Amino acid sequence: MKWEVVIGIETHAQLSTASKIFSGASTAFGAAPNTQAAAVDIALPGVLPVANRGAVERAIRFGLAVGATINRRSVFARKNYFYPDLPKGYQISQYEIPVVQGGALVIATPRGEKTIRLTRAHLEEDAGKSLHEDFHGMSGIDLNRAGTPLLEIVTEPDLRSSEDAVAYAKALHALVQWIGICDGNMQEGSFRCDANVSVRPLGETQLGTRCEIKNLNSFRFMQAAVDFEVQRQIALIEDGGAVVQETRLFDPDRNETRSMRGKEDAQDYRYFPDPDLPPLVVDDGWIERVRATLPELPRAMQQRFVTQYALPEADALALTASRGLAAYFEDVARGVNGDAAGAKLAANWIQGELAAALNRAEIGIERVPLPAAKLAALLTRIQDQTISGKIAKEVFDAAWAGEHGSDADAIIAARGLRQISDEGAIERIVDEVLAANAATVAEFRAGKEKAFNALVGQAMKATKGKANPTQVNAILRRRLER
Amino acid sequence: MLTATLAETSAALHAGRISSVELTRGVLDRIAEHDPALNAFVTVDEEGALAAARAADAALAQRTAGALTGVPIAHKDVLMTAGLRTTCGSRMLARFTAPYDAHVVAGLKAAGTVLVGKTNMDEFAMGSSNETSWFGPARNPWQRDHVPGGSSGGSAAAVAARLVPGATGTDTGGSIRQPAAFTGVCGVKPTYGICSRYGLVAYASSLDQAGPFARTAEDCALLLNAMAGHDPRDSTSIERPVEDYTRDLARPLAGLRIGLPAEYFGAGVEAEVGAAIEAALAVLRRLGATTVDVALPNARLAVPVYYVLAPAEASSNLSRFDGVRYGHRAERYADLADMYRKTRSEGFGDEVKRRILIGTYVLSHGYYDAYYLKAQRARRLIAEDFRRAYAACDLIVGPTAPTAAFRIGAKSDDPVEMYLGDIFTVAANLAGAPAMSIPCGFTGAGLPIGLQLQGDYFSEARLLNVAHQFQQATDWHLRAPAPFA
Numbered sequence: 001m002k003w004e005v006v007i008g009i010e011t012h013a014q015l016s017t018a019s020k021i022f023s024g025a026s027t028a029f030g031a032a033p034n035t036q037a038a039a040v041d042i043a044l045p046g047v048l049p050v051a052n053r054g055a056v057e058r059a060i061r062f063g064l065a066v067g068a069t070i071n072r073r074s075v076f077a078r079k080n081y082f083y084p085d086l087p088k089g090y091q092i093s094q095y096e097i098p099v100v101q102g103g104a105l106v107i108a109t110p111r112g113e114k115t116i117r118l119t120r121a122h123l124e125e126d127a128g129k130s131l132h133e134d135f136h137g138m139s140g141i142d143l144n145r146a147g148t149p150l151l152e153i154v155t156e157p158d159l160r161s162s163e164d165a166v167a168y169a170k171a172l173h174a175l176v177q178w179i180g181i182c183d184g185n186m187q188e189g190s191f192r193c194d195a196n197v198s199v200r201p202l203g204e205t206q207l208g209t210r211c212e213i214k215n216l217n218s219f220r221f222m223q224a225a226v227d228f229e230v231q232r233q234i235a236l237i238e239d240g241g242a243v244v245q246e247t248r249l250f251d252p253d254r255n256e257t258r259s260m261r262g263k264e265d266a267q268d269y270r271y272f273p274d275p276d277l278p279p280l281v282v283d284d285g286w287i288e289r290v291r292a293t294l295p296e297l298p299r300a301m302q303q304r305f306v307t308q309y310a311l312p313e314a315d316a317l318a319l320t321a322s323r324g325l326a327a328y329f330e331d332v333a334r335g336v337n338g339d340a341a342g343a344k345l346a347a348n349w350i351q352g353e354l355a356a357a358l359n360r361a362e363i364g365i366e367r368v369p370l371p372a373a374k375l376a377a378l379l380t381r382i383q384d385q386t387i388s389g390k391i392a393k394e395v396f397d398a399a400w401a402g403e404h405g406s407d408a409d410a411i412i413a414a415r416g417l418r419q420i421s422d423e424g425a426i427e428r429i430v431d432e433v434l435a436a437n438a439a440t441v442a443e444f445r446a447g448k449e450k451a452f453n454a455l456v457g458q459a460m461k462a463t464k465g466k467a468n469p470t471q472v473n474a475i476l477r478r479r480l481e482r
Numbered sequence: 483m484l485t486a487t488l489a490e491t492s493a494a495l496h497a498g499r500i501s502s503v504e505l506t507r508g509v510l511d512r513i514a515e516h517d518p519a520l521n522a523f524v525t526v527d528e529e530g531a532l533a534a535a536r537a538a539d540a541a542l543a544q545r546t547a548g549a550l551t552g553v554p555i556a557h558k559d560v561l562m563t564a565g566l567r568t569t570c571g572s573r574m575l576a577r578f579t580a581p582y583d584a585h586v587v588a589g590l591k592a593a594g595t596v597l598v599g600k601t602n603m604d605e606f607a608m609g610s611s612n613e614t615s616w617f618g619p620a621r622n623p624w625q626r627d628h629v630p631g632g633s634s635g636g637s638a639a640a641v642a643a644r645l646v647p648g649a650t651g652t653d654t655g656g657s658i659r660q661p662a663a664f665t666g667v668c669g670v671k672p673t674y675g676i677c678s679r680y681g682l683v684a685y686a687s688s689l690d691q692a693g694p695f696a697r698t699a700e701d702c703a704l705l706l707n708a709m710a711g712h713d714p715r716d717s718t719s720i721e722r723p724v725e726d727y728t729r730d731l732a733r734p735l736a737g738l739r740i741g742l743p744a745e746y747f748g749a750g751v752e753a754e755v756g757a758a759i760e761a762a763l764a765v766l767r768r769l770g771a772t773t774v775d776v777a778l779p780n781a782r783l784a785v786p787v788y789y790v791l792a793p794a795e796a797s798s799n800l801s802r803f804d805g806v807r808y809g810h811r812a813e814r815y816a817d818l819a820d821m822y823r824k825t826r827s828e829g830f831g832d833e834v835k836r837r838i839l840i841g842t843y844v845l846s847h848g849y850y851d852a853y854y855l856k857a858q859r860a861r862r863l864i865a866e867d868f869r870r871a872y873a874a875c876d877l878i879v880g881p882t883a884p885t886a887a888f889r890i891g892a893k894s895d896d897p898v899e900m901y902l903g904d905i906f907t908v909a910a911n912l913a914g915a916p917a918m919s920i921p922c923g924f925t926g927a928g929l930p931i932g933l934q935l936q937g938d939y940f941s942e943a944r945l946l947n948v949a950h951q952f953q954q955a956t957d958w959h960l961r962a963p964a965p966f967a
Contacts, residue, residue: 039582043802045575046562046584046681048716078798080845082822089801141806270845272854275688275795277717 001238002202005230006210007159007195011172013151013182014126014190015058021125021149022049022092029188033131033142041128041147043087048276051076055149058181059099059123060282060290062151065179065297066118068103070287076123076277080270084141085128093152095271098122099280105155105175106299107167108317116168117156123280124150145189151181157196157207162226166219169193178298178323192217197229198243208233209243213250213257225250229257301326309333309343318351324365325350328372335376336383345379353396370400378408391417391465421468423475426459429467430475433458444480452476484508485644485962488553488701495542495552502542502552506535506596509554513598513645516966521620522630522639524559525567526599534596541594549704551594556649558637559600560607561587561692562681570683571603571615571633574803574810574829584681585716586650586692586709593708601649602636605831606800607657607685609633610903613894614833621890622665623963624929628887631661634695638665641695642930643966648696648705652682654689655788656883656907659919662695663882663932666921666961668949669695670702673939674914675720677706678713684799686792687718689911697959699920699949703727706942722940730947736770738948741875745781746906751884758923758931759881765955766879766948776871776878780863781909787864788908789901790844790857796834797841803829836897865913872938877945880906882919882932906934916942920949921958930958 020027023040040047063070077095100121107114126148131140153172159165173191176182184191193216198208213229216222228250233243248257296304298320305316319329329350336342354375358368378399382392395411404410412418420426433455434441440458444451459472483491483500494500510528517523531554538552557563560570562580564587569575583591591597602620604612612620612635620635622628623643630639634651638661641649651658653671662669670693677692684690694705706727713719740763747756763773805811805825812824830838844853871878883903893900910917915938922933933952935945953959 042807044562044581044808045568045570045578045683045802046580046679048680050715050717080798080801082801082804084804084806084818087802087807089804090798268847270798270842270847270850272794272798272845272850275686275718276684 003199003234004202004204005161006157006198006200006207007161007165007226008157009155009159009165009168010194010196011153011169012126012192013153013176015055015149015151015181016183017052017054017058017149019052019054020147021052021055021123023147025147027148029185031144033140033144035144037128037143037146041087041143043089049092049274051277051280052149055123056099056280056282057286057290058149059121059151060287061179061181061294062121062153062176063100063103064287064291064294065175066103066105068118068121069101070282071097071099071101072282073097074099074122074280074282076274076280077271078274081267083127083130084139085130085143085146087128087143087146091125091127092274092277093124094122099282105168105171107164107171109164109167114158114164116158119154119156121151121153124152126150157198162223162230165195165226166223169219169222174298174321179294186217189217193222195222195226195229197226197233199230199233199237209245211243211245211257212247214247214260216250221250221252224252224255225257228255232257295323309347310340311343311347315344315347315351319347322365328365328368331372332376332379335373336379342379342383345382346376349375349379349396353393357396357400369402370406374399374406374408381408381412385419385421385468387412387417387419388465388469391419417466419468420463420466421471423471426467426471426475429462430459430472430479433462434479441480452480484512485967486647487697488550488647488704489698491553491647492549492551492704495538496547498542502535502538502596503532505552506531506554506598509598509646516643516645519621519626519965520623520639520643520645521618522602522636522643522645523556523599524569524571524602524617524636527566527597530566531596531598534591538594538596548593550590550708552596553594553648554596554598554646555590555705556599556601556637556640556646557587557597558603558634558649558651560603560652560683560685561650562683563587563597563600566597566600568600568683569616570607571605571617572829572831572834573616576616576810578809580681582681584692585678585713587681589708589711590650590705595708598646601634601640604633604635604657605834606683606796607633607652607654607690608796608833608837610656610660610900611888611890611893612636612661613890614831616831619890622887622929623966624666625887625927627889628929629664629890631664631883631887633657633661634669635661637695638662638667638669641665641667641697642963644962645966648694648701650692650705650709651695652685652690652692653907653911654686654691654792655911656904658693658695659882659907659917659932659934660904662919663921663934664887664930666924666930666932666958666963667695667697668699668702668918668920668959669693670706670918670942670946671910671916672706672710672942673720673916674911675718676710676916676940676942678711678716678719680713680715684795686795687799688795689788689792691911699918699946699953700728700731702918702949703731703943703946706946725943727943727946730943731950733947733951734770735766735948735951738766738771738877739875740766740771740773741776741871741878742773743776743778743781743871743878743880745778746878746880750902750905751881752886752925754925755881755883755885755931759879759933762922762933762952762956763879765952769951769955771948774875776875778867778871778878778909780860780867783860784864784909784912785901785905787857787860787912788904789840790853791861791912793837793841794844794854795841797838797845800830800834800838805829833897861912864909868909868913868915868936868938876937877941877948878936880934882906882934886925886927886929886931910936915939916945918945918949920952921961922952922956923958924961
């Protein structure tokens with residue numbers, strides 16, 4: 001039987017506010033336990049929450065970026081359950097009326113673009129952390145994270161494979177950073193996903209029974225967890241069994257999902273509107289003020305790159321992976337020269353040499369040591385044929401290392417890398433190569449085209465790569481055909 | 483001097499007839515002498531009180547003192563007081579020291595009052611008799627085998643027995659007004675949002691409101707001046723210009739239209755209570771007021787609605803008392819669930835547990851719509867009743883409670899009977915509107931009877947005006963229980 005996979009994703013994006021969602025305590029990561037927990041965060045008797053405008057504003061930013069409806073009036077609700085790292089015994093969240101409703105995210109998949117509909121995005125507070133080690137049979141509680149603002153972003157069940165799921169998660173991850181509402185740090189838990197996975201026979205319209213896989217904090221884990229879960233569910237059904245609705249946890253060591261709690265253990269959270277917080281009112285003026293500060297969004301920028309720079313879509317997509325990268329590209333492209341060839345050259349170098357160098361240094365574009373103007377100057381020397389593309393790589397390495405202030409011309413001059421483009425000089429070299437490689441010349445004349453390349457190689461070698469390869473080719477061809 | 487009203491005390495302090503330290507020592511002595519018979523105080527802070535009194539005397543000497551400077555007061559033990567034990571009348575917090583001041587506590591501190599102690603109350607403000615306190619019942623100074631009312635029973639008893647000229651209380655369904663009525667003092671429940679709830683340990687957040695107790699309306703106005711005001715730490719605190727609640731005290735009552743809802747004068751109101759209310763209305767008419775019949779058709783819903791919504795909020799508000807971070811924790815337990823179970827079983831009394839159970843039930847899946855949502859709809863109808871009524875009248879008058887104080891233990895086995903005693907007070911909380919109770923007579927057995935004045939939103943100054951004018955024409959508020967006179 002052919003199976004169709006159906007996935008919906010819930011993401012918790014930590015909003016990049018300096019203080020917590022309902023208290024003035026700092027949200028900075030990594031402080032000593034319980035040093036960033038104010039009276040409100042530890043739920044002392046008598047304390048009250050006050051909503052953080054910055055968190056609301058970030059939710060509005062998100063809603064605008066995905067074309068959602070911003071509810072003019074949304075409601076904070078209490079989700080009641082007992083756990084030691086939940087100090088109030090309830091989490092303040094939004095339940096029936098979230099601040100952001102609807103919207104969509106377009107993702108790129110191997111089978112083309114896909115529109116993933118969003119159900120909602122709502123504001124809520126994070127819980128603290130239970131520390132089960134180092135306390136000799138007891139548990140420690142760290143409430144630094146308690147009250148950290150989160151935006152929970154929920155999709156419709158529009159994803160059809162683990163690849164879709166990962167593409168969505170990556171696109172969302174890029175977007176929340178792009179619009180500056182979340183630092184996207186997955187190791188620190190700033191961006192975590194839960195996947196709701198079900199399968200159904202292809203053509204069936206009813207949804208199958210789903211399982212929720214909790215806390216997928218890397219794209220690799222998401223892919224592995226969904227793949228495992230899909231196979232598990234299909235095998236289960238094909239063996240005559242049935243999927244049981246439950247919450248599962250991914251174990252990255254064993255690459256499998258494990259049951260955490262079943263539906264029968266599902267708690268009754270007794271949601272009700274929080275009487276301490278009046279309905280959250282967002283007026284048109286606020287929305288328009290936020291809209292005015294939104295940057296150009298990735299999709300719009302991709303389309304502009306295609307039209308303005310005549311870049312292939314794949315390049316436009318790759319170069320808009322982050323706002324920093326896109327800005328770097330545009331700076332380089334402008335510096336090289338506005339035309340399509342210059343932009344393509346910039347795109348190639350940024351995705352090639354520069355990406356590799358960043359990778360090797362294990363840094364992101366925001367910490368790139370080579371300013372865009374310096375790279376542009378280097379690429380200009382390729383364009384005006386001062387150096388070949390191959391020599392340019394040596395210049396790039398030196399510029400990356402900061403040699404001569406990363407100034408391409410200074411590096412070329414100091415290292416004597418200027419391309420040999422003097423017709424006479426190249427002719428002399430070619431003649432020398434022909435004289436010294438009579439056997440290869442004979443092979444060529446006997447019809448072996450490959451021998452030609454060997455002769456080009458000899459000429460380049462003789463000039464330490466500096467000869468203009470186009471000229472070498474032309475002169476050699478002329479000489480041999482004489 | 484020690485049994486003087488707050489305004490008289492203030493005048494004596496400003497005139498230098500007595501120092502705040504002398505006054506405070508006298509008050510502390512009176513508490514030591516009389517409180518064992520009343521159990522009105524949970525904590526007495528002699529050291530803190532004398533330090534505050536010395537500071538007040540310095541301010542008085544430097545002529546930087548205000549109306550409340552140097553005046554001894556007490557706070558209901560549900561209000562957080564920095565450095566001082568704050569128990570909420572519960573074993574759960576029996577040894578809990580508050581690390582900060584509630585907004586209203588800070589306001590009264592800034593006004594120069596001298597905090598002498600914390601008063602007894604029904605556990606977590608849940609009760610109408612002060613019998614649910616972990617520290618035992620406070621007693622009614624008029625008849626010590628009777629309850630002082632609740633939940634702010636200790637504050638009411640302390641003011642009635644002239645142990646302090648003023649005190650704070652909190653009112654969620656009548657917890658200031660009913661004990662004021664039962665002990666023959668004045669108590670004001672302001673409009674919801676007038677006094678910040680920051681530092682008021684929540685019972686039912688959408689209903690809780692702090693307010694003053696004193697013997698006269700004028701004293702209540704002086705205290706309210708220091709308690710009211712916007713507080714950005716409470717999102718339900720109302721932002722509006724600061725008012726002087728004494729401004730209208732002297733206003734004549736000519737032209738005042740008093741609404742009389744038939745629902746407040748029917749069966750269930752004890753005859754003696756009804757007669758005292760009629761007599762009070764005659765006084766108000768003599769002072770120039772006219773009366774008009776108004777209807778509050780949904781008044782009968784108030785008690786059931788209250789006993790759905792208040793427990794619902796309470797069940798959630800009290801979840802933080804879990805033994806993890808502060809307060810009582812069971813000594814021995816097998817695991818986390820056992821720790822919660824034992825801690826909360828030991829830490830909470832029966833009435834608190836009953837309301838947590840009711841609240842949990844009405845919020846549960848499958849019952850939420852039938853109880854919680856329906857109650858919220860009924861709440862709006864009740865508020866709507868008042869809105870319509872105030873088109874025809876300026877304020878609504880009736881009994882604060884259908885009976886006078888009852889004997890300790892008389893209703894403790896019948897919670898519903900106890901709840902029905904709240905019939906006239908809960909509606910103001912549900913509507914969020916202001917109301918107050920003033921003494922208007924006594925039963926044949928010598929127990930005080932309270933007159934309730936209710937008004938539209940932000941009409942506190944008007945209520946205080948009417949109460950003050952009534953007190954200029956009557957002397958009920960001047961009567962003192964014999965042993966404490």
